[in-house]
Amino acid sequence: MDVIEAGLRGQSWEKVRTLFALDPDTVHLNTGTMGALPHRVLEVVDQATRQWSGSLVDIYPPGLYPEHRAAIAKAYGVDQDEMVISHNATEGMARVIHGLDLRAGDEVVTTSHECYSVLSNLNLLRHRHGIVVNTITLPTGYDVRAEDIVESFAAAITPRTKVLAFAGITLFTGTMLPIRALCELAHRHGLTTVIDGALMAGMLDCDFRATGADFISCSGSKFQCGPLGTGLLYIRNKVHPEHNPLPLPEFWPIISTWYPMQGTPPPRTTTSVESCNIGDFVQSAGSASIARGAALAAACELWDEIGRDRIERRIFELAEHARSRVAERFGTAAMYSPGDDPRLRSPLIAFHPFRDRADAWNVKKVAAFVSRLETEHRIWVRWTEFDVPGSPHQHYAARLCTHIFNDHDEIDRAVEVMGKLAEQLS
Secondary structure, three states: HHHHOOOOOHHOOOHHOEEEEEOOOOOEOOOOOOOOHHHHHEEEEEHHHHHHHHHHHHHHHHHHHHHHHHHHHHHHOHHHHHHHHHHHHHHHHHHHHHHOOOOOHHHHHHEEEOOOOHHHHHHHHHHOOOEEEEEEOOOOOOOOOOOHHHHHHHHHHOOOOEEEEEEEEEOOOOOOOOOOHHHHHHHHHHHHHEEEEEEEEEOOOOOOOHHHOOOOEOOOOOOOOOOOEEEEEEEOOOOOOOOOOOOOOOOOOOOOOOOOOOOOOOOOOOOOOOOOOHHHHHHHOOOOHHHHHHHHHHHHHHHHOOOHHHHHHHHHHHHHHHHHHHHHHHHHHHHHHOOHHHOOOOOOEEOOOOOOHHHHOOOOHHHHHHHHHHHHHHHOOOOEOOOOOOOOOEEEEEEEHHHHOHHHHHEEEOOOOOHHHHHOOO
């Protein structure tokens, strides 16, 4: 392992693949659900668990992960006070949504293509506090343009809108939303931006601050390939006008053991200099899994060694190969993921595999297709469900996604198998 890991930025992708604990008989095309763990990450989980099991050392200070947060924050273009190691993207989104200062009648603009955990938390606020959730249905298909999406959001904003909440990359169709354009739209209207970035971390060589967002909640176990039960939460804690000129939004750090028991925390800054470490307030939640935090940091460190820019290029190069193969085999009309506009492409590709278009709303057939790929061919993808503008039915699609441990040959084989299986089921 040490020989392979020496000088990772210069290693071949074949060598990089050996860093992962992959089943050699399985084609893993479902990182959008869970990534593959590197051997190094597994070792850190085990070592740190053994180190802290039954330890007489004070477990609370390490549970704030100060060094890990600082290193991870740097990789994502922000500072330690703006980074939280969470349990997953769902928890991060819940803590943000319930920490916003929303009152009865305030509106949140979001989409029907959000993760269930996002929509359920917004619905909870609707029932509890009387907010209004204005939900738009994103356009789907190969020829969708970024301007179409921005226009849909712009048309939904009213004088009562307070928040734009959207996925950086949708889990259902793999559409990469025009994040910066949507954040600039929010800036013009004085709105808070909340991004479900579950699929961004580890995929994109991403500067969170440069997106202009106020909050981004990410998974640590998908493209970042950390252990299950880890996530990253970015909370804007400084004002950099070139990225986001708005004042910091009022935010209540719920589930915090460091929030003052009396008095108030320091006032939030109006400049680029930290005045209150909001990351510490959110991170402090009693005892924490020191092993999982250390393992996530190890995964991020591995990404830095390979090169985040190099990783992004590889993921998207494989995605373009997969997209072209799917288009050749099934046709662009079968694809729900954007293809014509490179600004909206991601490595998650959703498509309708069957000849009869009516089968697009036959959940049993799509589920059987995915199940048989796994049980009969050891190809791991998933099916997704989502609304389509103008359709009276919810649509179901097969979805594959590429990561750095994939290669061209297994993508070719997988698409060929998918084509033959779809013919059998059609």
